[in-house]
Amino acid sequence: xxxxxxxxxxxxxxxxxxxxxxxxxxxxxxxxxxxxxxxxxxxxxxxxxxxxxxxxxxxxxxxxxxxxxxxxxxxxxxxxxxxxxxxxxxxxxxxxxxxxxxxxxxxxxxxxxxxxxxxxxxxx
Amino acid sequence: xxxxxxxxxxxxxxxxxxxxxxxxxxxxxxxxxxxxxxxxxxxxxxxxxxxxxxxxxxxxxxxxxxxxxxxxxxxxxxxxxxxxxxxxxxxxxxxxxxxxxxxxxxxxxxxxxxxxxxxxxxxxxxxxxxxxxxxxxxxxxxxxxxxxxxxxxxxxxxxxxxxxxxxxxxxxxxxxxxxxxxxxxxxxxxxxxxxxxxxxxxxxxxxxxxxxxxxxxxxxxxxxxxxxxxxxxxxxxxxxxxxxxxxxxxxxxxx
Numbered sequence: 001x002x003x004x005x006x007x008x009x010x011x012x013x014x015x016x017x018x019x020x021x022x023x024x025x026x027x028x029x030x031x032x033x034x035x036x037x038x039x040x041x042x043x044x045x046x047x048x049x050x051x052x053x054x055x056x057x058x059x060x061x062x063x064x065x066x067x068x069x070x071x072x073x074x075x076x077x078x079x080x081x082x083x084x085x086x087x088x089x090x091x092x093x094x095x096x097x098x099x100x101x102x103x104x105x106x107x108x109x110x111x112x113x114x115x116x117x118x119x120x121x122x123x124x
Numbered sequence: 125x126x127x128x129x130x131x132x133x134x135x136x137x138x139x140x141x142x143x144x145x146x147x148x149x150x151x152x153x154x155x156x157x158x159x160x161x162x163x164x165x166x167x168x169x170x171x172x173x174x175x176x177x178x179x180x181x182x183x184x185x186x187x188x189x190x191x192x193x194x195x196x197x198x199x200x201x202x203x204x205x206x207x208x209x210x211x212x213x214x215x216x217x218x219x220x221x222x223x224x225x226x227x228x229x230x231x232x233x234x235x236x237x238x239x240x241x242x243x244x245x246x247x248x249x250x251x252x253x254x255x256x257x258x259x260x261x262x263x264x265x266x267x268x269x270x271x272x273x274x275x276x277x278x279x280x281x282x283x284x285x286x287x288x289x290x291x292x293x294x295x296x297x298x299x300x301x302x303x304x305x306x307x308x309x310x311x312x313x314x315x316x317x318x319x320x321x322x323x324x325x326x327x328x329x330x331x332x333x334x335x336x337x338x339x340x341x342x343x344x345x346x347x348x349x350x351x352x353x354x355x356x357x358x359x360x361x362x363x364x365x366x367x368x369x370x371x372x373x374x375x376x377x378x379x
Contacts, residue, residue, distance in 0.1 A: 011220075011222065012216075012219040012220055012221060013216050013219060013220075014216075014218070014219075014220065014269070014272075014273075020206050021190060021193055021194075021206070022190075023210065024193065024205070024206040024209050024210065025189055025190065025193045025261065025265045025268075026265060026268075026269060027209050027210060027213050028193075028209055028258070028261060028262045028265050029218050029262060029265040029266040029268070029269045030216065030217030030218035030239070030262075030266070031213075031216055031217075031218050031269060032209075032210070032213025032214070032216060033213065033214075033215060033216035034213060034214055034215075042213075043216070044210070044213070046210060071220050071222065071235060071276070072220065072235065072272070072273065072276040074272060091283065092283075093233075093280050093283045093284045093287070094233075094280070096276045096277075096279045096280040096283070098272055098275060098276050098279065100182065100186055100272065101182070101183050101186045101187070102186075102190075103190040103193075103194075106183065106187075107179070107180075107182065107183035107186070109176075109179055109180070112179065114175065114279055114282065114283075115175075115176075115179065117282075117286070118172050118175065118176070118282075121172070121286070122172075
């Protein structure tokens with residue numbers, strides 16, 4: 001129902017938005033992918049103190065709506081907090097957005113957009 | 125009752141039959157959809173529980189992974205490894221594919237991770253020192269990402285099920301609160317109209333019968349009178365007595 005095979009057939013990559021350590025670790029697992037030139041797009045974004053919110057939003061937008069080959073978007077929770085409205089506003093099934101903890105910021109289930117929905121559904 | 129919320133049909137017996145079968149169909153459909161919605165909700169609760177657990181597990185796994193990365197940084201001695209890794213990423217080795225799982229008519233996608241064959245990309249990483257740690261760290265992170273993929277498929281299933289359950293519940297409610305009452309209304313309307321027609325018909329028949337009886341009674345009275353007078357003057361008006369109204373041979377008119 002409500003689900004088209006074309007929606008997810010070609011999705012095979014993971015994308016990462018995170019701080020340096022998280023991105024390094026996840027890329028080490030072999031996730032990193034750069035599309036063929038000329039428009040070589042990376043599927044990861046390293047965020048530090050100097051990164052603008054607009055850059056994060058742009059990357060999030062690119063991974064979630066523009067690119068059709070990404071199945072899962074991993075984003076550090078403290079970075080998701082910076083673009084919280086965008087993350088909460090994203091409700092499509094594909095790609096699925098996953099908030100992950102980072103080294104310095106332990107995971108807080110209260111903030112997770114999916115966990116929020118879970119709690120809302122059970123009326124807590 | 126007559127005007128509000130019913131289907132635009134003529135009150136005929138045929139339409140009544142159609143409406144009755146429609147009502148039956150709506151009830152069966154309602155039952156089925158309700159059961160489907162219950163099955164999906166059960167599944168949905170299961171998934172939310174698993175998500176809850178998986179999210180907590182993810183916290184631990186990521187912590188271990190971060191620690192192993194810290195070991196690598198320590199072993200290598202400086203932070204150049206991060207640049208090395210981010211810059212050498214070219215082709216993804218770790219990818220996911222989607223397969224489908226069918227839960228009472230709903231296709232839920234599940235991600236499945238797989239490794240693309242070929243030489244490992246980070247073969248040169250940590251060549252100088254800390255190679256062993258890099259290897260270990262990579263394994264740890266691979267496992268961590270696998271957990272994440274698992275969690276992501278649960279989450280996708282959650283999002284899709286949420287949507288589907290909403291749609292199914294909307295349908296159940298539409299049937300329960302709109303289609304069934306409306307069909308029942310239509311059936312009531314048709315029945316009352318048909319009853320009305322029956323009553324009209326009955327009344328008219330009664331009326332016709334009444335008129336006929338009156339006429340007959342008059343005729344009878346006339347005849348009696350004639351008989352009386354004819355017994356006085358016999359045979360004189362015999363021919364006339366038969367045909368006072370002149371309506372012999374006329375058929376009764378029935379409307």
